[in-house]
Amino acid sequence: MKEGIFEILENLPLTDSVYRMVLSGDTSEMTAPGQFVNIKLDGLFLRRPISLCELDGDLMTLIYKVVGKGTAAMADMVPGQMLNVLTGLGNGYGLSEAGDAPLLLGGGVGIPPLYELAKRLRAEGRKVTCVLGFNTTEEVFYAEEFKALGCAVTVTIRDGIPESSSEGRITEAAPGTENALGTGILYKKGFVTDALPVEYSYFYTCGPEPMLRAVFKSTKTSGQFSFEERMGCGFGACMGCSCRTVTGYKRICKDGPVLRKEEILWDA
Numbered sequence: 117m118k119e120g121i122f123e124i125l126e127n128l129p130l131t132d133s134v135y136r137m138v139l140s141g142d143t144s145e146m147t148a149p150g151q152f153v154n155i156k157l158d159g160l161f162l163r164r165p166i167s168l169c170e171l172d173g174d175l176m177t178l179i180y181k182v183v184g185k186g187t188a189a190m191a192d193m194v195p196g197q198m199l200n201v202l203t204g205l206g207n208g209y210g211l212s213e214a215g216d217a218p219l220l221l222g223g224g225v226g227i228p229p230l231y232e233l234a235k236r237l238r239a240e241g242r243k244v245t246c247v248l249g250f251n252t253t254e255e256v257f258y259a260e261e262f263k264a265l266g267c268a269v270t271v272t273i274r275d276g277i278p279e280s281s282s283e284g285r286i287t288e289a290a291p292g293t294e295n296a297l298g299t300g301i302l303y304k305k306g307f308v309t310d311a312l313p314v315e316y317s318y319f320y321t322c323g324p325e326p327m328l329r330a331v332f333k334s335t336k337t338s339g340q341f342s343f344e345e346r347m348g349c350g351f352g353a354c355m356g357c358s359c360r361t362v363t364g365y366k367r368i369c370k371d372g373p374v375l376r377k378e379e380i381l382w383d384a
């Protein structure tokens with residue numbers, strides 16, 4: 117873990133409430149996809165944890181949704197401003213178990229940490245399938261970016277697909293059917309678990325807890341889950357994020373946020 121000062125190079129909206137921030141600084145502690153950073157914000161006691169979306173030398177991309185005071189303050193920031201950031205937090209995803217054809221399942225702002233993972237899996241020559249879940253078509257982000265990495269991409273929309281999206285790109289699909297669009301991305305009404313491919317070697321997932329529970333039940337291979345628990349310190353000192361696993365209590369911030377399927381115990 118390292119505390120560093122980062123310069124904001126970019127901070128732009130991807131949708132009505134989701135922003136992409138590019139930071140420049142000492143990224144030496146960021147070694148694995150699925151790790152996260154903890155951002156200090158003026159007037160707020162607790163830092164805000166955000167996952168690494170992409171790492172490119174000393175550039176770090178984060179994608180965050182505005183949900184409260186901290187993320188609203190982040191959305192108001194402009195290039196040139198400096199941010200105090202704790203880097204190198206969490207264990208991150210392990211790539212060695214991925215096999216030839218890993219499956220990546222993401223929901224909402226659980227999608228960003230899967231991007232650096234997809235980039236690295238593709239660089240190793242693996243055939244990557246991504247299923248990205250959103251509530252509405254207006255919320256969709258980064259589908260094209262995953263496609264550009266050479267992943268097979270399906271986007272699932274909980275509320276279904278209207279006749280034309282804001283971009284005029286998405287056309288009606290009868291419930292339960294699929295339509296391949298110009299971008300080569302498949303859009304489907306439903307949840308990520310409605311679009312699981314028949315064959316895959318392993319899976320990686322991040323998203324809201326109901327989605328993670330559904331993925332746990334619906335997947336037939338082993339895999340890794342990233343949890344976005346509420347946190348206190350963010351680096352293992354306060355026990356505020358501890359959860360029960362098969363091998364005893366673990367701190368999501370330090371022993372996680374990634375847990376293997378075999379370790380997970382769901383509270384009722």
Ligand SMILES: Cc1cc2nc3c(=O)[nH]c(=O)nc-3n(C[C@H](O)[C@H](O)[C@H](O)COP(=O)(O)OP(=O)(O)OC[C@H]3O[C@@H](n4cnc5c(N)ncnc54)[C@H](O)[C@@H]3O)c2cc1C
Binds near residue numbers: 181182186229345
């Ligand atoms: C490991 C990890 C990675 C994350 N990665 C991302 C990401 O890549 N993109 C993204 O949009 N969000 C991510 N989150 C969630 C993000 O941290 C919260 O949405 C954010 O802290 C909310 O802060 P706020 O001040 O805007 O909201 P408030 O609700 O005002 O925050 C109040 C307090 O609750 C905490 N908190 C609120 N919601 C969450 C939450 N869902 N998870 C954890 N703590 C929360 C805040 O840190 C703060 O301490 C991640 C969370 C964790 C734990």
Ligand code: FES
Binds near residue numbers: 347348351353367
């Ligand atoms: S947030 Fe303090 S131990 Fe995890």
